[in-house]
Amino acid sequence: MAGAGPVEAVAFDYGGVLTTPVADSLARWRATFGIEAQSFTDCLRAWLGREAEQNSPVHELETGKLDAAGFEKALAARIRRTDGRHPEPAGMLAAMFAGLLPDQQMWDLTDELRARGIKVAILSNSWANTYPARLFDGRFEPVVISGEVGLRKPDPDIYRLLCTRLGLPPERVAFVDDARPNVEGARRTGLHGIFHRDAGTTRDALLSLLESGAAAGPTTSHPNQETRA
Template identity: 55%
Template sequence: MTAPVDAVVFDYGGVLTGPVRDSIAAWIEADGIEPDSFSRTLKAWLSRNAEDGTPIHRLETGELTVAEFDVLLAAELETVDGSAVDLVGVLARLFAGMRPDPVMFELAGELRGLGVRVALLSNSWANTYPRERIDALFDPVVISGEVGLRKPLAPIYRLTLDRLGVPADRVLFVDDAEPNVLGAHAVGMRALRHTDADTTRAALAGLIPGLPRRAVSVTPRG
């Protein structure tokens, strides 16, 4: 992966935000959720071996509302003390600790300043996005629940490429989930698994002339 790229497509949760796992861990502790019950449900609904049409798949493509999904998820969860899971606002509480990462937004802005197209491709769990901020920076913005498609299936990548108007082999996709990285590879895109801002920046610096390996300035976190 050494040839320059013309466009970089970013995932949202876990790439342009802090780690999703941190928000989930805080929710599990605050709500007293038995961790194994959530892990078991996530595996059944989202693993590579999960059958098509699980509640998570239908949530991501907009076929389920948040309220409908909250009820289904709560029914699968157990609490440490045996009490009932609050059906209202399960997803809102799960994502309550997820915040935009200013360092990654700054990186996307630097890329755009260097003439590189930057786009967003995200699987939505009906969570909210800072739309004014992302719409001003990313073009196109492709969100699964709005287009009825989901990663890691090929059609959503092809839709993103069509909207970009850039050949697949000139586009780098950045995602924190391995299945989504593999899905991008399957349609001819180049792809990078995100672990942290510094590592992603260093990888991009090797592909994009003029991008420093270290941030020139860092927006204070807050």
């Protein structure tokens, strides 16, 4: 657990936290393209589960060692459609995440935090995703993308890198993610880890943390505090 001290920054995962659930987008993709659910579940368990090898295609994709086309070919060879055939690999990643939509309540929460003088940041494991421009327009600082830094959650080094770029010790940083292993990794590294279920419970958890004596003081400043659409 993180130690006592004022929390001065909150870092957010992107997909499934600042957006609608990733599982919903994947379900839509499976239905649209006729992907056999069990083959995809088995593949994710082998490549992304707690027992996955460190050089699995997902790990290689998230750390930028495998490009999108290479991952799509590997995934297409591993899963099946309901007609028993392998899916077409080209464009698969874009289709998988096409159903992600912004969760406006979460974006509003980032504005609320900034108005309190709390820095907000992004820490995201990327699947060669295209991120919206407003992640990089001054609202979030820093933006740490796994494929750009060659590290992935829950590696403790990526949390340490986040804290270094924030200029804060881990106990002054909270981290929000919808994947329990990533929250646990943050906590082991000394950050305040918050498991995201929905905007309401995450807001309550963060405000409880800040108002329990861990809030940044009024002298904490943060540039670009205007709300953006």
